[in-house]
Amino acid sequence: MTVTLADVAARARVSPATVSRVLNGNYPVAAATRERVLRAVDDLDYVLNGPASSLAAATSDLVGILVNDIADPFFGIMAGAAQTEIGGQEGTGRAGGEKLAVVCNTGGSPERELTYLTLLQRQRAAAVILTGGALEDPGHIVAMTTKLAKLADAGTRVVLCGRPPLPGSDAIVASLAFDNRGGGRRLTEHLLTLGHRKIGYVAGPLERTTTRHRLEGHLAALAAAGLGDPASGEGRSTGSGEGRAGQEGLVVHGPYSRRSGYEATLELLRRAPDLTAVVAANDTVALGACAAVRDQGLRIPEDVSVAGFDDLPFSVDATPALTTVRLPLYEAGARAGRLAMGTETPPPGGIATITAELMARASTAPPRATR
Amino acid sequence: MTVTLADVAARARVSPATVSRVLNGNYPVAAATRERVLRAVDDLDYVLNGPASSLAAATSDLVGILVNDIADPFFGIMAGAAQTEIGGQEGTGRAGGEKLAVVCNTGGSPERELTYLTLLQRQRAAAVILTGGALEDPGHIVAMTTKLAKLADAGTRVVLCGRPPLPGSDAIVASLAFDNRGGGRRLTEHLLTLGHRKIGYVAGPLERTTTRHRLEGHLAALAAAGLGDPASGEGRSTGSGEGRAGQEGLVVHGPYSRRSGYEATLELLRRAPDLTAVVAANDTVALGACAAVRDQGLRIPEDVSVAGFDDLPFSVDATPALTTVRLPLYEAGARAGRLAMGTETPPPGGIATITAELMARASTAPPRATR
DNA sequence: CTGTTAGCGCCTTCAC
DNA sequence: GTGAAGGCGCTAACAG
Numbered sequence: 001m002t003v004t005l006a007d008v009a010a011r012a013r014v015s016p017a018t019v020s021r022v023l024n025g026n027y028p029v030a031a032a033t034r035e036r037v038l039r040a041v042d043d044l045d046y047v048l049n050g051p052a053s054s055l056a057a058a059t060s061d062l063v064g065i066l067v068n069d070i071a072d073p074f075f076g077i078m079a080g081a082a083q084t085e086i087g088g089q090e091g092t093g094r095a096g097g098e099k100l101a102v103v104c105n106t107g108g109s110p111e112r113e114l115t116y117l118t119l120l121q122r123q124r125a126a127a128v129i130l131t132g133g134a135l136e137d138p139g140h141i142v143a144m145t146t147k148l149a150k151l152a153d154a155g156t157r158v159v160l161c162g163r164p165p166l167p168g169s170d171a172i173v174a175s176l177a178f179d180n181r182g183g184g185r186r187l188t189e190h191l192l193t194l195g196h197r198k199i200g201y202v203a204g205p206l207e208r209t210t211t212r213h214r215l216e217g218h219l220a221a222l223a224a225a226g227l228g229d230p231a232s233g234e235g236r237s238t239g240s241g242e243g244r245a246g247q248e249g250l251v252v253h254g255p256y257s258r259r260s261g262y263e264a265t266l267e268l269l270r271r272a273p274d275l276t277a278v279v280a281a282n283d284t285v286a287l288g289a290c291a292a293v294r295d296q297g298l299r300i301p302e303d304v305s306v307a308g309f310d311d312l313p314f315s316v317d318a319t320p321a322l323t324t325v326r327l328p329l330y331e332a333g334a335r336a337g338r339l340a341m342g343t344e345t346p347p348p349g350g351i352a353t354i355t356a357e358l359m360a361r362a363s364t365a366p367p368r369a370t371r
Numbered sequence: 372m373t374v375t376l377a378d379v380a381a382r383a384r385v386s387p388a389t390v391s392r393v394l395n396g397n398y399p400v401a402a403a404t405r406e407r408v409l410r411a412v413d414d415l416d417y418v419l420n421g422p423a424s425s426l427a428a429a430t431s432d433l434v435g436i437l438v439n440d441i442a443d444p445f446f447g448i449m450a451g452a453a454q455t456e457i458g459g460q461e462g463t464g465r466a467g468g469e470k471l472a473v474v475c476n477t478g479g480s481p482e483r484e485l486t487y488l489t490l491l492q493r494q495r496a497a498a499v500i501l502t503g504g505a506l507e508d509p510g511h512i513v514a515m516t517t518k519l520a521k522l523a524d525a526g527t528r529v530v531l532c533g534r535p536p537l538p539g540s541d542a543i544v545a546s547l548a549f550d551n552r553g554g555g556r557r558l559t560e561h562l563l564t565l566g567h568r569k570i571g572y573v574a575g576p577l578e579r580t581t582t583r584h585r586l587e588g589h590l591a592a593l594a595a596a597g598l599g600d601p602a603s604g605e606g607r608s609t610g611s612g613e614g615r616a617g618q619e620g621l622v623v624h625g626p627y628s629r630r631s632g633y634e635a636t637l638e639l640l641r642r643a644p645d646l647t648a649v650v651a652a653n654d655t656v657a658l659g660a661c662a663a664v665r666d667q668g669l670r671i672p673e674d675v676s677v678a679g680f681d682d683l684p685f686s687v688d689a690t691p692a693l694t695t696v697r698l699p700l701y702e703a704g705a706r707a708g709r710l711a712m713g714t715e716t717p718p719p720g721g722i723a724t725i726t727a728e729l730m731a732r733a734s735t736a737p738p739r740a741t742r
Numbered sequence: 743c744t745g746t747t748a749g750c751g752c753c754t755t756c757a758c
Numbered sequence: 759g760t761g762a763a764g765g766c767g768c769t770a771a772c773a774g
Contacts, residue, residue: 002525004751015761020753030759045521050493051431052751054422055766062494070451070474076442083441083476087486100490102473103441105454115458119471122421123433150416154373258684287688294690313629317658319665319690375767386745391769401743423767426750 003046012040023048054124059155061099063340064120064128066113070105072256073312074282078131078161078333079103085337099126099341108205110140117147120156127157127173127340131333133210134163145169161336162327164209165351174339174346176332176354180210180309183325183356184217187279187307190323190358192225194366196277196305200268201251202261202289204281211281214309215251218279256281261288269296276304276367283308283315283324290318290363301365311359320362327356374415383411394419425495430526432470434711435491435499437484441476443627444683445653449502449532449704450474456708470497470712479576481511488518491527498528498544498711502704504581505534516540532707533698535580536722545710545717547703547725551581551680554696554727555588558650558678561694561729563596565737567648567676571639572622573632573660575652582652585680586622589650627652632659640667647675647738654679654686654695661689661734672736682730691733698727 009016014033021027022037029037040046054060063086067075086101104116113135120128128151134144145166148158152171160166160175191199201218204211222228249271254260261280265288268275278293280286286308293304300306300320308315311326332354338344380387385404392398393408400408411417425431434457438446457472475487484506491499499522505515516537519529523542531537531546562570572589575582593599620642625631632651636659639646649664651657657679664675671677671691679686682697703725709715 005753006751016752017754017762018760021760024753028759033759047489048493049426049495049751050490051422051425051495052766053753055420055426055768056751056753058753058766060422061490064473069447070441070454071444071447073442073444073447076440076444076447080441080476080478084478087475087483087490098486098490100473100475100487100494102435102471102475104458104471104473105451107451107455112458115469116471118418119421119432119458119469122419123471124420124422150418258688284685287685290690291688314655314658314685317629317662318688319661376769377767387768388746388770389744392744395769399743404744420767423750424769426752427767427769429750429769 003044004049005046008037008040008044008046011044012037058124059126060124062120062123062125063099063101064116064125065101065103066106066116066128066130067103068106068108068132069256070103072284073314074310074329075131077312077329078336081330081333082129082131082161082337082340085334085343086341101337110135110137110143114140114143114147117144117151121147121151121154124154125151125156127159129159129161129336129340130163131161131336132163133204133208134166136207136209136212141166145171148172157340157342159336159339161332162210162329164213172350174336174350174352176336176339176352178210178327178332178354179356180213181217181220183309183327183358184214185221186217186356186358187309187323187325188218188221189224190360191277191279191305191307191364192221192227194305194364196367197227198272198275198277199250200265200272200275200278202264202268202278202280202285203251203253204256204285206253211253214281250275254281254285256285258284258288258291261285262292263288265289265292266296269293269298277306277364278304279307281309283310283312283322286315286322286324286363287318290322301363302368305364305367307364316361318363323361323364324359325356326359328354374417375420376417379408379411379415379417382415383408429495430497431495433491433494433496434470434472435487435496436472436474437477437487437499437501438474439477439479439503440627441474443655444685445681445700446502448683448700449707452701452704453500453502453532453708453711456705456714457712472708481506481508481514485511485514485518488515488522492518492522492525495525496522496527498530500530500532500707500711501534502532502707503534504575504579505537507578507580507583512537516542519543528711528713530707530710532703533581533700535584543721545707545721545723547707547710547723549581549698549703549725550727551584552588552591554680554698554729555585556592557588557727557729558680558694558696559589559592560595561731562648562650562676562678562735563592563598565676565735567738568598569643569646569648570621571636571643571646571649573635573639573649573651573656574622574624575656576626577624582624585652621646625652625656627655629655629659629662632656633663634659636660636663637667640664648678648735649675650678652680654681654683654693657686657693657695657734658689661693672734673739676735676738678735687732689734694732694735695730696727697730699725 083101106112165175252264308324315322454472536546623635679695686693
């Protein structure tokens with residue numbers, strides 16, 4: 001029924017071993033023989049049996065890319081770039097030595113993250129790329145460290161992209177971390193320079209590295225400017241805001257969604273009607289923040305400035321164009337892909353920090369003197 | 372080094388076959404024995420060898436999801452939904468009978484589409500879901516039909532999601548097609564009802580079913596209103612517009628990108644400065660169209676109405692909120708996932724058409740009497 | 743309900 | 759440069 005290596009060998013009048021060598025290309029074979037074999041492959045329309053070859057060779061051509069949310073371009077851009085580097089060699093049609101880059105959507109769930117890793121381990125994946133921020137739950141960190149160590153042990157190359165290095169994990173080939181802290185800091189400095197003093201902050205979900213680092217940058221900028229810590233009196237999403245004076249209660253947490261940005265901004269505006277700026281955890285959240293500001297009858301940036309993070313493609317098209325922090329997502333993803341393939345040498349110490357660039361646009365402006 | 376089924380069997384004092392049965396769960400095993408085996412599995416930290424089991428069983432637990440552009444939420448939403456249905460059973464941690472849903476990014480390239488299909492065939496994938504519009508090139512259609520037939524032959528379930536059925540292909544489990552034609556028609560009818568008579572159309576890339584169907588709906592609405600065919604004098608992207616009177620030259624093609632929308636709209640405005648509305652191939656393109664309209668010093672919707680297609684999450688946040696056509700992407704993706712898993716019975720004839728609903732919002736309004 | 747026996751299709755030493 | 763043989767780890771009949 002299904003064509004096997006032996007069939008090809010028979011037709012090409014060589015041994016199965018020779019066919020295998022031709023197909024894998026990592027062994028000298030006479031040009032004429034190779035030709036004959038390839039013709040037989042085409043004639044018979046032979047397709048290699050992946051599981052069989054993985055079993056025999058104890059390694060597969062699968063490369064897993066884990067993302068937190070596949071519907072979010074933040075991840076899509078990185079994953080697409082990585083995939084281009086991994087399976088990119090267009091052309092041949094016959095599918096030669098390509099790797100199969102597969103993206104797995106964890107939905108931000110730690111269980112699913114682990115499950116996918118197990119599934120990938122089960123497949124004897126050649127490499128795994130973990131994208132985006134990590135959960136900071138201690139139990140999960142231990143579980144992840146253990147799991148990644150096992151993967152590495154079994155020969156899987158592990159690369160982190162947009163995620164800080166796992167403490168004490170020598171199992172990892174490389175980690176490319178975004179400078180979220182620096183970007184967050186520069187963004188808030190920009191606002192302070194414009195003259196803002198009362199700045200609301202819509203943070204991402206709790207216990208995520210990305211959330212924490214961006215927020216830390218924000219707080220660092222405030223502290224450097226001699227402004228108080230807005231996190232005191234902090235509450236979750238629509239938590240119990242105490243609306244005290246100063247910078248207090250000006251940080252609200254929520255998921256990385258438009259809706260969260262909308263609701264959190266409403267809450268911030270309620271707590272501090274004299275707010276002159278809102279910084280969002282990312283661009284998507286910023287869009288929701290913009291909508292909330294407008295729905296309150298306020299103008300952007302005249303009454304309230306709004307800023308995001310990531311510089312996703314749609315951000316420049318927002319009205320007004322969104323001030324944000326640019327992350328080189330495509331470049332980072334591509335680099336992670338090459339690292340996973342072993343076609344790029346890891347940075348010294350296996351760790352590289354990727355800079356985040358401030359993109360000052362029309363959604364931020366000096367605050368009005370009074371309101 | 373690596374622990375195998377036999378090791379587990381030894382520790383649980385049963386035969387390898389029994390361990391296999393416990394793990395696969397599709398065979399009666401005494402509760403006590405099962406317990407013993409599972410404990411041994413945990414003790415030894417055993418992970419099934421996927422390739423070996425796929426080889427022996429002649430089928431794998433891989434399900435492929437092909438998308439044209441992973442950075443586009445249109446695909447991300449469908450893929451995420453499908454993946455939820457496929458690998459969703461949260462929990463266990465030990466990764467039981469889960470399937471590994473993997474998304475493959477073709478980037479819209481026909482070669483890569485075929486290559487991925489071959490790779491999936493090589494892995495003996497359990498199912499394949501093809502999302503989004505198809506290329507209408509005859510050669511590619513033949514190649515695809517052949518390839519899908521082979522996949523089906525080898526036991527892979529093939530499901531189409533957002534793509535019309537392949538003519539004469541009985542290999543396909545089901546195809547869920549969006550009513551792009553109807554949606555396109557209703558959208559343009561909405562504009563006509565508002566009073567628009569001179570409507571520009573930024574179409575998607577040539578030779579794609581999605582592009583063609585949406586455009587056909589647009590043209591049908593115009594024809595029904597007794598308006599001429601705008602496609603005559605049609606040109607590619609920044610093609611040779613001849614700027615003739617009536618509806619002529621009011622269709623421009625380009626990729627599904629923001630940039631294409633921007634440039635095509637500029638071109639349309641140049642060809643027909645008296646345009647009162649622009650319909651875009653999708654929401655992303657519409658965003659670019661909005662930017663172009665504004666850059667020309669025109670207001671939306673007072674001077675020019677703009678409409679999109681898909682109703683992606685960001686569309687409601689555009690300013691003004693974008694009039695568009697809603698496609699139930701999540702629901703469609705989820706259904707495709709269930710169809711691929713065999714947990715939902717295919718629609719009669721294997722074909723279902725999914726309706727597209729007009730979302731009239733603020734970006735469209737009656738044209739001004741004069742301009 | 744459980745054990746035994748054969749392969750699944752390919753890669754990889756080892757000879758020639 | 760090529761062939762022959764063994765085994766990768768698991769599943770799927772069969773027996774019992």
